Amino acid sequence: MRKHHVHFNHERLTTEVVPFSLADYVRWFAWRLGALACIAAGSIFTFDTFFESPKSRRQAVEIGFLTDQVEHMDGQMAAIEGAMSELGNRDEEIYRNIFGATPYPAHLRDPGMGGSDRFRDLRGHDHSEVVMGLRERIGSLERRIVAQDASFKELAELASDKEEMLQSIPAIQPVRNSDLKRMASGYGMRLHPIYKVRKMHWGMDFSAPTGSEIFATGDGVVVQVKRQYNGFGRHIRIKHGFGFETLYAHMSKTLVRKGQKVKRGDLIGLVGNTGTSVAPHLHYEVKKGDRRVNPAHYYFNDLTPEQYEAMLIMSENPGQSFD
Secondary structure (H helix, E strand, C coil), X not given: CCCEEEEEECCCCEEEEEECCHHHHHHHHHHHHHHHHHHHHHHHHHHHHHCCCHHHHHHHHHHHHHHHHHHHHHHHHHHHHHHHHHHHHHXXXXXXXXXXXXXXXXXXXXXXXXXXXXXXXXXXCCCHHHHXXXXXXXXXXXXXXXXXXXXXXXXXXXXXCCHHHHHHCCCCCCCCHHHHHHEEECCEEEECCCCCCEEEECCEEEECCCCCEEXXXXXXXXXXXXXXXXXXXXXXXXXXXXXXXXXXXXXXXECCCCCCEECCCCEEEEEECCCCCCCCEEEEEEEECCEEECHHHHCCCCCCHHHHHHHHHHHCCCCECCC
16 A cells, blocks of 8 residues: 655645655545445345345245144144034033033133233244234133033943933944945935925935945834835834934835834844935934934944044035935
């Protein structure tokens, strides 16, 4: 670097060399330092704006992965919450009703959590609301599971003294599990296959080949064995006691007689296509007292939880019934 100034003296009309002063050195260094700072700031801005560092790319991938997992868990939570609600409804409307138990207290079934701010440690982050929401839902499910377990223990004690009643409840499928995938229609409003109008379908239709075996779903007495050319065709009614009665319709053959006592799982007939029917199937109904109820709520003896959920989905198919 230069260490002097070249200065023209107008009085003498000569060129003079003037050495740098301390102030000149300070200005020189300040100018170059400012230039370097501008270059560095521009470079950092450019790279931050238009380029990603390997660390930033890894962080972006990690954030995307965590976001996907949170969304997946949110969907799983919704499914579990729906299953718990369905279980609670069946507990109140079916199981506790069967055993004459009083309704389980609402404040025990879903108790609240104390504390004005239970998630204070989670606040202040970009995803605090999402995480707090999941924590709240998990806590609610934990409380509901504990309460449901207590309710079932109470019912188990009641059931120990009611063995005869338990055997009478229509608690299995009338056809084998392998036929569930061919279940045609469930309980509810359905399109009638012949009249083409929406009508209440009071049972469940299991589509199966003619001759498939049909079983009694609970202990009882056969109170009707009848053949019709319309309506239910060949059909059987079994009175199980304790307010339960079942109907098996459109059979190709009946294998029991009126007045005969049957046990749960006994073979009572074969699937057919008799009466007002458009394809071989079994139409099955359950009555509790004077009211026809959804048979799907009573298949708790021979189905795994996965099979039960699959059967419920098929039973809610809003399409056309077979009768």
